[in-house]
Amino acid sequence: MKKKNSKILRTLFLSTLYLSTFTFGGGYVIVSLMKKDFVDARHWIDEEEMLDLVAIAQSAPGAIAVNGAIVVGYKLAGILGAFVAIFGTVIPPFVIISILSVCYQAFRSNLLVARMLEGMQAGVGAVIASVTFGMGCSVIKEKDVISLLVLILSFLLACSGEINIVWIILGCGILGVIRTMLERKVRK
Incomplete structure (x- = not known):
């Protein structure tokens, strides 16, 4: 080993x-x-x-x-x-x-x-x-509608230049945590 x-x-x-x-x-x-x-x-x-x-x-x-x-x-x-x-x-x-x-x-x-x-x-x-x-x-191949929507929204927000990319990353991270917690709750 x-x-x-x-x-x-x-x-x-x-x-x-x-x-x-x-x-x-x-x-x-x-x-x-x-x-x-x-x-x-x-x-x-x-x-x-x-x-x-x-x-x-x-x-x-x-x-x-x-x-x-x-x-x-x-x-x-x-x-x-x-x-x-x-x-x-x-x-x-x-x-x-x-x-x-x-x-x-x-x-x-x-x-x-x-x-x-x-x-x-x-x-x-x-x-x-x-x-x-x-x-x-x-992400598209996964055919996960929520992930696809987050991808599109993140892209649009980043391209707009109005929101700092740090906030977009933090927002996506928070969404991911919330989604994971909800999925675990549903499985139980």
Whole structure:
């Protein structure tokens, strides 16, 4: 059992290290790549669990990439798995940002670097749109009218710009808790 656990920890560390090293654009991008790796390729967790873990990661304070790594690591190997996933996720940005901060003055005025970063922004937008579409399709496939209505209402409220996204997330969380409590009450 120890050998299997150490293999999972090593694979978890290397996977999060790789994803964090080669992912540009923030947490939503790394979450989509985590889904491809942990759900589609390795089958460590199923898609519904991944959606739940993403919801937890989004609701917690902090960077979504780190939060996502924590919940996936904890799911796979407990507290030690969470720490291993954190280190794998945090090391690459720490090293990269440390190097960039030393070279910031040279990069700041480099036209080639500026254009490259603009191009990466477009790619990141496409990846985020793909993740959003995929997660939305999962909600639609469930054919759960309440979840679909919450999805549509949340989208409209977020697009309106009138309500801070934090309030939308908190409202959805409260609705989820109320719904779960009511469903449990009905089952009893």
